[in-house]
Amino acid sequence: MSFFPHVGPWRTPAEGHLTPDANGDLKTDYSRWRLVNEEGRQTWRYLESDEENKEWPQTIADKYHLGLPTGLPELPEAKTPLAAAENGLSFFSHLQLEPGNWACEYGGPMFLLPGILVTYYVTNTPIPPEYATEIKRYLFARQNPEDGGWGLHIEAHSSVFGTCMNYVALRLVGVSEDEPRMVKARGLLHKFGGAIYGPQWAKFWLAVLGVMPWEGVNPVPPELWLVPDWVPIAPWRWWIHIRQVFLPMSYLWSKKWFKPLDDLTVQLRQELYTEPYDSIDWSKHRSSVHPADNYYPQTLLLTFLNEALVRVWNPYLRFPSLAKWAEDWTWELIRMEDENTDYAGLGPVNNPMNMVACYIHDGPDSYSVRRHRERLNDYMWMKNEGMLSNGTNGVQVWDTTFVTQAIVVAGFADDPKWRPMLTRALEFIEDHQLRENVPDQEKCYRQHRKGAWPFSTKTQGYTVSDCTAEGLRSTIQLQEMHNFPQLISAQRLKDSVDCLLLMQNPTGGFTEYETTRGSPKLEWLNPAGVFGGIMIGYDYPECTTASVTALSLFSKYYPDYRADEIRAVKNKAVAYIKRAQRADGSWYGSWGICFTYAAMFALESLASIGETYGASDNSRRGCDFLISKQQADGGWGESYLSSEKHVYVQHEKSQVVQTAWACLALMEARYPHKEPLQRAMKLLMTRQQRNGEWLQESIEGVFNQSCMISYPNYKFYWPIRALGLYGRRFGNEELV
Numbered sequence: 001m002s003f004f005p006h007v008g009p010w011r012t013p014a015e016g017h018l019t020p021d022a023n024g025d026l027k028t029d030y031s032r033w034r035l036v037n038e039e040g041r042q043t044w045r046y047l048e049s050d051e052e053n054k055e056w057p058q059t060i061a062d063k064y065h066l067g068l069p070t071g072l073p074e075l076p077e078a079k080t081p082l083a084a085a086e087n088g089l090s091f092f093s094h095l096q097l098e099p100g101n102w103a104c105e106y107g108g109p110m111f112l113l114p115g116i117l118v119t120y121y122v123t124n125t126p127i128p129p130e131y132a133t134e135i136k137r138y139l140f141a142r143q144n145p146e147d148g149g150w151g152l153h154i155e156a157h158s159s160v161f162g163t164c165m166n167y168v169a170l171r172l173v174g175v176s177e178d179e180p181r182m183v184k185a186r187g188l189l190h191k192f193g194g195a196i197y198g199p200q201w202a203k204f205w206l207a208v209l210g211v212m213p214w215e216g217v218n219p220v221p222p223e224l225w226l227v228p229d230w231v232p233i234a235p236w237r238w239w240i241h242i243r244q245v246f247l248p249m250s251y252l253w254s255k256k257w258f259k260p261l262d263d264l265t266v267q268l269r270q271e272l273y274t275e276p277y278d279s280i281d282w283s284k285h286r287s288s289v290h291p292a293d294n295y296y297p298q299t300l301l302l303t304f305l306n307e308a309l310v311r312v313w314n315p316y317l318r319f320p321s322l323a324k325w326a327e328d329w330t331w332e333l334i335r336m337e338d339e340n341t342d343y344a345g346l347g348p349v350n351n352p353m354n355m356v357a358c359y360i361h362d363g364p365d366s367y368s369v370r371r372h373r374e375r376l377n378d379y380m381w382m383k384n385e386g387m388l389s390n391g392t393n394g395v396q397v398w399d400t401t402f403v404t405q406a407i408v409v410a411g412f413a414d415d416p417k418w419r420p421m422l423t424r425a426l427e428f429i430e431d432h433q434l435r436e437n438v439p440d441q442e443k444c445y446r447q448h449r450k451g452a453w454p455f456s457t458k459t460q461g462y463t464v465s466d467c468t469a470e471g472l473r474s475t476i477q478l479q480e481m482h483n484f485p486q487l488i489s490a491q492r493l494k495d496s497v498d499c500l501l502l503m504q505n506p507t508g509g510f511t512e513y514e515t516t517r518g519s520p521k522l523e524w525l526n527p528a529g530v531f532g533g534i535m536i537g538y539d540y541p542e543c544t545t546a547s548v549t550a551l552s553l554f555s556k557y558y559p560d561y562r563a564d565e566i567r568a569v570k571n572k573a574v575a576y577i578k579r580a581q582r583a584d585g586s587w588y589g590s591w592g593i594c595f596t597y598a599a600m601f602a603l604e605s606l607a608s609i610g611e612t613y614g615a616s617d618n619s620r621r622g623c624d625f626l627i628s629k630q631q632a633d634g635g636w637g638e639s640y641l642s643s644e645k646h647v648y649v650q651h652e653k654s655q656v657v658q659t660a661w662a663c664l665a666l667m668e669a670r671y672p673h674k675e676p677l678q679r680a681m682k683l684l685m686t687r688q689q690r691n692g693e694w695l696q697e698s699i700e701g702v703f704n705q706s707c708m709i710s711y712p713n714y715k716f717y718w719p720i721r722a723l724g725l726y727g728r729r730f731g732n733e734e735l736v
């Protein structure tokens with residue numbers, strides 16, 4: 001059967017490879033999947049041939065990520081914290097990959113895969129059949145069983161965005177509209193009022209697919225890119241993700257491009273709405289968003305501006321020559337983003353959009369389209385439930401730096417057993433430090449990046465302040481404190497400090513990718529509906545605290561390098577950290593859930609400048625806040641709702657990861673009472689499996705306040721770090 005009729009008959013996976021899974025959906029042969037890691041670029045390959053499958057055995061990491069039994073043995077029972085940490089590390093060491101990094105799923109958001117599938121479809125890109133099979137399984141596995149819908153992220157309530165986009169995605173991979181789970185999903189979508197109640201990004205993708213006219217989408221004028229840089233609303237001031245998403249969006253909006261109709265899209269036009277397609281008054285619904293999606297409702301100002309653009313500017317004042325100039329300039333910026341990242345892109349939202357722009361501009365068989373096709377694979381991830389899109393092209397640098405730090409903090413770095421593993425990790429960190437700025441940095445509005453570390457790989461290549469801080473810290477710990485080979489020269493460490501020093505905002509705080517370039521008032525123009533705080537880069541306690549901790553460590557080893565500037569930057573940053581502390585002693589965390597995550601970074605950074613429980617009111621209040629949240633079983637557990645609601649919401653069950661964060665915070669802050677920590681250690685130890693691993697619990701990360709994202713390796717390195725630190729601080733007593 002052809003999933004994409006226009007690209008001709010599908011190659012289906014060899015029939016013998018497919019078996020039904022527990023839900024009756026066809027499943028590929030999991031023993032044929034391999035995670036390929038070329039210098040950190042991670043892609044999944046399916047081995048069709050039996051010979052190849054035999055010659056290329058699955059690694060333990062392949063099996064682990066696919067949810068297959070790893071065959072790793074039971075370890076001697078861990079009775080002490082250090083033994084538990086060692087067992088955890090022993091298990092986790094088997095997951096290290098050849099280039100030295102650790103890989104993982106980075107799923108959670110439910111709006112990424114549909115964008116990629118629409119892109120495949122409209123650019124006539126054949127989707128490998130094994131991908132299509134597994135994508136179907138994943139989407140059905142993540143359908144909310146009660147109402148048949150999908151939410152913004154895997155733990156969220158059903159919404160129009162989630163339901164409509166994932167319904168379309170399933171149709172694009174060949175699922176019939178009569179399949180009972182689709183009937184249920186469609187029923188819910190109609191109950192919501194149909195796809196006209198989706199947020200702007202849903203409407204955009206539907207327009208590109210040709211199943212909603214562009215009249216139904218609020219304007220995204222590329223002319224905005226012609227606004228001079230000094231103007232307060234100029235796009236170069238916007239948060240980088242919004243900027244890079246609105247760039248190709250505006251190009252496609254201006255072209256009003258959509259895929260010519262075919263049987264499937266004709267049919268989708270009937271399935272997605274509650275009224276006949278031709279009778280819908282689209283312009284009336286440009287700003288309609290269902291309450292289930294409307295986390296951050298559009299302001300009246302934006303509604304007014306949209307109306308003015310549609311009614312006055314577009315018909316009467318949109319000069320063709322200016323529009324052409326704007327399209328050319330946006331295209332130039334798209335091209336620069338593509339070339340600067342070797343077509344990997346900043347993330348899986350803008351990258352597929354850029355691919356569609358390349359398809360229109362350069363043609364279906366151009367190099368840019370072919371390279372994008374290959375690069376989209378970098379986002380795809382296989383797991384036991386099927387195939388999904390990761391939130392970035394991986395978590396390589398971020399995870400690898402924290403693994404090395406956990407080993408150092410736990411006191412294992414000098415053990416010859418772990419040195420080869422650490423050396424390889426250091427090699428990876430070395431390989432992915434960014435060595436040069438991008439060409440034409442100012443022209444494409446990029447932040448300085450020489451010396452920085454990115455979140456994933458050097459190919460993606462975006463500076464992230466706290467990734468730079470953690471890369472710097474790991475390197476100093478290994479090279480200076482534990483005599484590992486000097487792979488990264490002192491000059492390169494200084495480059496990373498130079499880069500960090502450029503990232504401080506006048507407030508003292510640090511943003512993640514760039515310094516803040518615009519006013520928070522730009523939030524009045526936030527068109528997304530589903531995300532909050534997305535229009536500019538804000539100060540983040542995590543990014544600021546990580547920078548302070550790393551700079552403190554750097555100055556210990558390089559006391560003469562830019563000493564006065566570092567001191568001044570730290571003082572300002574600490575003042576910000578103190579200001580950001582709430583009256584109850586907590587900090588709101590923006591990238592992990594939530595107050596517990598931020599407390600760990602904040603208390604550690606205060607400790608790095610000597611402000612600990614006994615010596616600092618801020619540290620004491622931070623610790624007391626955490627202690628007040630400890631659950632009866634000795635653990636900590638915070639719901640993702642904390643991130644949405646901005647108040648601490650207890651999770652019904654304590655979580656291994658958050659327990660480790662809270663304990664690390666308390667131990668770094670020198671909290672004087674041992675008993676709460678001891679109870680928490682027992683909890684970490686009792687949750688550990690006999691082979692040393694911890695099992696997946698609730699989702700750990702977040703972005704834009706509303707969307708959760710998984711960090712599966714957190715369940716390894718944070719408990720290892722906490723158990724190790726406890727063992728070293730309080731004596732390695734028997735606890736279980």
Ligand SMILES: CC(C)=CCC[C@@H](C)[C@H]1CC[C@@]2(C)[C@@H]3CC[C@H]4C(C)(C)[C@@H](O)CC[C@@]45C[C@@]35CC[C@]12C
Pocket residue numbers: 241242245347348349391392398455464466467512531542543591702703704709
């Ligand atoms: C375009 C939109 C709205 C969605 C795409 C998703 C991305 C915005 C985010 C997906 C991964 C994020 C969260 C990324 C991950 C690492 C964090 C961090 C842990 C290093 C943090 O400390 C600083 C911010 C992060 C870089 C992140 C920003 C946002 C994402 C790219």
